[in-house]
Amino acid sequence: MRIFDPHVHMSSRTTDDYQAMYDAGVRAVVEPAFWQGQPRTSVGSFVDYFDSLLGWEPFRAAQFGIRHHCTIALNPKEANDPRCADVLEVLPRYLVKDGVVAVGEVGYDSMTPEEDEAFAAQLALAVEFELPVLVHTPHRDKAEGTKRTLDVVRESGIAPELVVVDHLNELTVGMVADSGCWMGFSIYPDTKMDEARMVVLLREHGTARMLVNSAADWGRSDPLKTVKTGRAMLDAGFTADDVDRVLWRNPVEFYGRSGRLELSDVDIDPTAGFQGSSVRRGQG
Amino acid sequence: MSDWKSEALRRIAADPAAIRELFPVVRRRCGAGAAADVRAELLAALPATALAEEVAGLYRYGDPAEKRAVLAALSALPVGDAGLPLVREALRTNDTTLVAAALGPYALARLDPAAYRQAVLKCVFMGIPLAEIGTVRVDGELRGMLRSFADERSAAGRPVPADVVTILAGEA
Incomplete structure (x- = not known):
């Protein structure tokens, strides 16, 4: 099973996680820019974070044979802090980087006017920089937030096939399926969505435009939820090709629209041990 | 000389700040093999008056490949x-x-x-x-x-x- 986790916050995870992910078949990840638990209070914190997403984290991932890309944005929660909102002016410098495969996470947290403004501005940046967009949907008032999200996406003029609307569940998947946007699902230990429910949704809606992620971060989460969903799919009668489509080909197709995915030298044979030497340097 | 590169060099000579959007995309425009050399050429095209500021900014906002290109070019830049x-x-x-x-x-x-x-x-x-x-x-x-x-x-x-x-x- 080859796995591309299209949404995982590896900066919050340990080297043991990287090893376990590699052993389970994970060969590529996308780390979206988001909040960090502890609120940021300045643009400088964002800039250092973006540097980490483009520099240190890919370096760390490479030591474990995993290709790391990222998305860049001002997240919806911190769009509400005037000390952070100016980061919008810095984003163009980052949206041109080789490792940036989408604008994100953007969207709504509490659906404030400030969030409206940041969301619309960043959809416009995605159009300008010809990048896909990763849209977060709110954890509270999710159905209303998702509906409003789709309205804003429609008004922006961006092509729906360049947008993934994430953290969906049984109540929000239908409207996103109808919109033509991609559907993202974060499989969590307790909240959001679990493997069994995901399998049911894949049966009902098919495997096209479906992205399954672990969204693992600094909270209780599990970076192996992608592979566990793959196993649940096989147990439920899906074929290995279905699993490969959902867990590898779909994220490659979606983020590949950036023209910046670099997977050419990724070792996708899960039986081969990672033997790279040069990237393993620096552990002395 | 590639069209993209000659146009990039011309733009930088006319407006040094143009290097901020050109420097990051070199690998996608000119290929991974040529990227380091082309980045060195773009840096060399900066006029002396803008050199220190632009070099510092390119490093500050650069990804690791851009940072390496800046570091490698330092000995050749005034x-x-x-x-x-x-x-x-x-x-x-x-x-x-x-x-x-x-x-x-x-x-x-x-x-x-x-x-x-x-x-x-x-x-x-x-x-x-x-x-x-x-x-x-x-x-x-x-x-x-x-x-x-x-x-x-x-x-x-x-x-x-x-x-x-x-x-x-x-x-x-």
């Missing part, structure tokens, strides 16, 4: 000591590719001796082969530091890098 803060920042990282790039001819010529010795020792510590650095200046003090490093490794039952063994073998 920046005086203005590149030293970038070299020192790179040497503080744990990214072996940045540390190696920081310790090129520019650092050899301009870094103060104490910082230079620490940088070479850090390379050895991180497992970066000194052959990747090019010319390395080993004075008596650095030799003593490398001897201590080798003793520590041996005490821990860990191997001493071959290039350190070679340097220390030349001691007598």
